[in-house]
Amino acid sequence: MANKKVTGKKAASSASKTLKSGSTGKSSKSAAGSALSQRKAPKRQTSSKAASAASKTLRDGRTSKVSKSAAGSALAQKGKKK
Numbered sequence: 001m002a003n004k005k006v007t008g009k010k011a012a013s014s015a016s017k018t019l020k021s022g023s024t025g026k027s028s029k030s031a032a033g034s035a036l037s038q039r040k041a042p043k044r045q046t047s048s049k050a051a052s053a054a055s056k057t058l059r060d061g062r063t064s065k066v067s068k069s070a071a072g073s074a075l076a077q078k079g080k081k082k
Contacts, residue, residue, distance in 0.1 A: 011073035
């Protein structure tokens, strides 16, 4: 079954801030980019690579709340295995 979720306004704003930040790591930016690309695209899903980056971002204690919000949104849109 296809994923029907989209990135919400608040998570999209967080993703945008994460991408603009110069001090944000690669994993956070990858997850944020995935979340932002799904803002109004219910048929798009987070790739395995972006989901892995999002998971890494969420587990990292140094990551900001803004980056974690974007990563959580990306991970929620991963879809299910068949």
